[in-house]
Amino acid sequence: MSGLRIEVKALRKAFRQTVSGSEVLAIDRLDFVIEPGEIAAVVGTTGCGKSTLFDVMIGLDAPTDGQLLIGGSEPYADFDGFRGKIATVFQQDRLLPWRSALDNVCLPLELAGVPEAAQRRRAAEWLERLGLAKFMQAYPHELSGGMRQRVAIARAFVLQPAILLADESFGHLDEVTAAELRDTFVALARECGSTAVLITHQLEEAISVGDRVLVFAKPASVLADIRVSDWPRAGHAELRAAIQSTLQGNCLDPRLEPASVLASAFAPGGALHAGA
Amino acid sequence: MLPDSAGAGNGVQRGRRFPREAIVSLLVLAALWELASRNAAIIGIPPIALPGFARIAQSLAGLTVIDVAVTVARVVGALVLSFLLAVACAVAMYRSVAVERYGYPLVRLLMAVPVISWILFAVLWFRQVEFRIGFVLVAVCGPLFLVDMLASMKGVSKELRDMMRSFRPTAAQFFGKLMLPAILPSVLTSWKINLSLAIRVVTIAELVGAVTGIGHQLSVAQELFSVADVFAWTLILVAVLFLLEAVLNRIEAHVLRWRP
Numbered sequence: 001m002s003g004l005r006i007e008v009k010a011l012r013k014a015f016r017q018t019v020s021g022s023e024v025l026a027i028d029r030l031d032f033v034i035e036p037g038e039i040a041a042v043v044g045t046t047g048c049g050k051s052t053l054f055d056v057m058i059g060l061d062a063p064t065d066g067q068l069l070i071g072g073s074e075p076y077a078d079f080d081g082f083r084g085k086i087a088t089v090f091q092q093d094r095l096l097p098w099r100s101a102l103d104n105v106c107l108p109l110e111l112a113g114v115p116e117a118a119q120r121r122r123a124a125e126w127l128e129r130l131g132l133a134k135f136m137q138a139y140p141h142e143l144s145g146g147m148r149q150r151v152a153i154a155r156a157f158v159l160q161p162a163i164l165l166a167d168e169s170f171g172h173l174d175e176v177t178a179a180e181l182r183d184t185f186v187a188l189a190r191e192c193g194s195t196a197v198l199i200t201h202q203l204e205e206a207i208s209v210g211d212r213v214l215v216f217a218k219p220a221s222v223l224a225d226i227r228v229s230d231w232p233r234a235g236h237a238e239l240r241a242a243i244q245s246t247l248q249g250n251c252l253d254p255r256l257e258p259a260s261v262l263a264s265a266f267a268p269g270g271a272l273h274a275g276a
Numbered sequence: 277m278l279p280d281s282a283g284a285g286n287g288v289q290r291g292r293r294f295p296r297e298a299i300v301s302l303l304v305l306a307a308l309w310e311l312a313s314r315n316a317a318i319i320g321i322p323p324i325a326l327p328g329f330a331r332i333a334q335s336l337a338g339l340t341v342i343d344v345a346v347t348v349a350r351v352v353g354a355l356v357l358s359f360l361l362a363v364a365c366a367v368a369m370y371r372s373v374a375v376e377r378y379g380y381p382l383v384r385l386l387m388a389v390p391v392i393s394w395i396l397f398a399v400l401w402f403r404q405v406e407f408r409i410g411f412v413l414v415a416v417c418g419p420l421f422l423v424d425m426l427a428s429m430k431g432v433s434k435e436l437r438d439m440m441r442s443f444r445p446t447a448a449q450f451f452g453k454l455m456l457p458a459i460l461p462s463v464l465t466s467w468k469i470n471l472s473l474a475i476r477v478v479t480i481a482e483l484v485g486a487v488t489g490i491g492h493q494l495s496v497a498q499e500l501f502s503v504a505d506v507f508a509w510t511l512i513l514v515a516v517l518f519l520l521e522a523v524l525n526r527i528e529a530h531v532l533r534w535r536p
Contacts, residue, residue, distance in 0.1 A: 090438075092435065096453075098457050098460075141536045
């Protein structure tokens with residue numbers, strides 16, 4: 001299934017606190033567009049509303065104001081219309097402990113009404129691709145954290161969804177496993193042509209996987225929308241520093257101003273340099 | 277810190293090995309009973325009150341299997357009915373806050389009614405014996421199943437519920453593939469508790485309002501002042517309970533084989 005366009009227009013999400021009754025603003029006038037097949041990384045400080053955006057994108061939560069459209073429809077309002085189109089990789093693997101790895105990967109296919117033989121064949125193929133051929137019948141408690149997250153990735157990709165969402169999915173793993181899984185995730189997302197959104201608090205991860213990096217203010221609004229290809233590879237350290245400075249000050253670092261980015265792109269080694 | 281032998285994991289291992297200590301305890305108890313029976317006159321108890329094992333064996337040989345079957349059928353039938361009603365009510369309460377707010381106080385009210393009151397209501401309200409006993413068992417066990425199940429459903433983690441919802445299941449898929457498997461361990465525990473309760477309740481109900489079943493036979497034994505018969509029927513009741521628990525344990529071992 002090819003990717004769908006994600007369009008966020010003046011999105012606002014507020015929560016009412018149970019005890020005090022006061023309103024807490026999690027997302028404040030969020031605007032951005034992610035084109036079909038693009039991979040966008042969303043970075044922001046803890047509590048800036050990234051996970052709230054994740055819930056609104058999945059359709060688990062309704063926006064207070066504004067719109068979030070995926071392929072022209074609202075995932076919350078048209079909840080069932082998105083069956084089989086959105087898949088998620090959560091922070092923790094969230095595997096069902098009573099199901100084997102194979103049965104966990106079959107779950108989305110079962111829910112989508114795919115015939116049983118096809119379910120098992122497709123689930124087995126994805127587990128094999130993710131290097132878990134020998135562990136198909138293992139229960140989640142018999143697998144390591146990295147292996148469990150692989151099963152969760154297989155569960156997301158088995159639907160070959162139009163939209164892939166990952167919420168800090170690799171942050172709890174060791175660096176080597178996280179990098180390996182991140183690369184796998186991106187490669188598979190590109191192969192499937194899915195539009196992918198990765199929510200992360202790790203800047204290295206955001207820069208290395210995303211076509212774009214959306215830097216969120218607190219409460220969530222877009223402080224910077226960075227096209228990573230505009231930055232020369234040699235400039236990634238500076239990009240990282242600029243994003244960090246933006247996050248710390250909760251305002252746009254001058255290095256991320258469009259004019260600066262353009263200059264950076266035309267600089268030697270930049271994407272638009274005459275010799276590039 | 278607890279000694280190693282107090283750990284839950286060891287409890288499982290203890291269950292698997294030969295129950296030497298349990299057998300020794302039972303043999304000691306049986307020997308003391310037999311000793312007391314043989315010396316009843318010396319210790320000032322009427323011999324009829326402490327029958328020896330030979331007399332009890334005679335009573336056991338004369339027991340009617342049909343009464344055992346009737347009691348077991350009543351217990352199992354009523355538990356299945358209670359469980360199904362409880363599942364339906366728990367699902368309705370889980371899905372609707374309004375249903376829970378109106379329904380839960382009634383459930384608490386039902387739970388507060390003493391068993392003997394239910395038996396008297398059943399005798400006064402209904403003429404049909406099976407209906408009386410079924411009513412009492414469902415009134416006692418149903419609310420327990422319901423409360424346990426509702427609490428377990430609410431205990432299913434939000435993470436798993438959100439994961440499941442992200443794949444857009446139908447209501448039936450959500451309950452069938454997530455909620456029911458997730459609450460299965462506590463459902464089985466609830467079955468064990470209700471089984472033991474139902475055996476006791478059915479005995480009292482049969483004692484008061486039936487002409488068949490172990491409870492009725494206990495009533496007959498009491499009228500005949502036959503302690504041996506009471507002992508024999510009690511042994512059968514305990515054996516039936518252990519047997520049904522063993523069946524539940526086998527089911528539990530099979531359906532929860534995924535647990536570490």
